[in-house]
Amino acid sequence: MTSKSPRILILACGNTLREDDGVGPWLAEWSDERFAARAKVHVISRHQWTPELTDEIAAAWAVLFVDCAMDAEPGQIRCGPVQSDDQEPALATHHLDAGQLLRLTTELYDARPTSCLLLTVGAGSLELREGFSAAVEQALPEACRLIETTIAEWLATTEIA
Numbered sequence: 001m002t003s004k005s006p007r008i009l010i011l012a013c014g015n016t017l018r019e020d021d022g023v024g025p026w027l028a029e030w031s032d033e034r035f036a037a038r039a040k041v042h043v044i045s046r047h048q049w050t051p052e053l054t055d056e057i058a059a060a061w062a063v064l065f066v067d068c069a070m071d072a073e074p075g076q077i078r079c080g081p082v083q084s085d086d087q088e089p090a091l092a093t094h095h096l097d098a099g100q101l102l103r104l105t106t107e108l109y110d111a112r113p114t115s116c117l118l119l120t121v122g123a124g125s126l127e128l129r130e131g132f133s134a135a136v137e138q139a140l141p142e143a144c145r146l147i148e149t150t151i152a153e154w155l156a157t158t159e160i161a
Contacts, residue, residue, distance in 0.1 A: 007040045007061055008063075008151060008154050009043075009056055009060035009062070009064070010028060010031045010043045010064045010147070011046075011053065011063055011064070012025055012065075012066035013025075014026075017128060019125045020068050020124055020125055020126060023066075023068045023121045023140075024066045024067045024068060026140070027066050028066060030147075031147055034148065040155065048095040049096050050096065051104055053101060054104050054109065057105045057113060058105050059111075062114055063113045064119060065082060065118045066119050069122050069123065070122075072120060072122030074124030074135035075136050077119070078118075078120050078122075080117065081118075083099055083102075084103045115154065121139050121140075122139075123136065
């Protein structure tokens with residue numbers, strides 16, 4: 001398992017070749033640049049969330065999951081707590097959602113971050129092309145502001161300052 005020192009993990013997923021699905025990696029790149037000077041902030045971007053990420057989650061004090069959402073209006077931003085998936089369905093071995101990752105982390109490491117949030121941006125199109133729909137493009141500044149505010153609040157917490 002990775003270092004036990006308290007840290008914040010930004011964990012994004014998406015495919016930059018599938019239009020709005022690339023919003024997670026874009027926000028991860030923005031976050032990596034924005035928080036480059038903060039050793040306590042670690043950013044990971046993947047095409048999909050896989051069981052191997054449980055090691056990183058178990059070592060984190062807080063996790064901000066970032067992804068697009070197909071069940072939201074294009075450009076709609078949502079940010080809220082992630083609940084561990086307590087159901088017993090068979091876990092996919094190649095792609096998990098945030099709740100399944102938390103459940104698996106608890107099962108494997110008996111560990112869970114103190115705070116877990118999921119930030120999503122509603123996808124308007126998953127066409128095979130780079131770039132974003134107009135709605136997602138317009139949502140980017142607000143999504144960046146939410147990430148910055150969330151990370152600043154977590155960094156201000158005495159447990160990881």
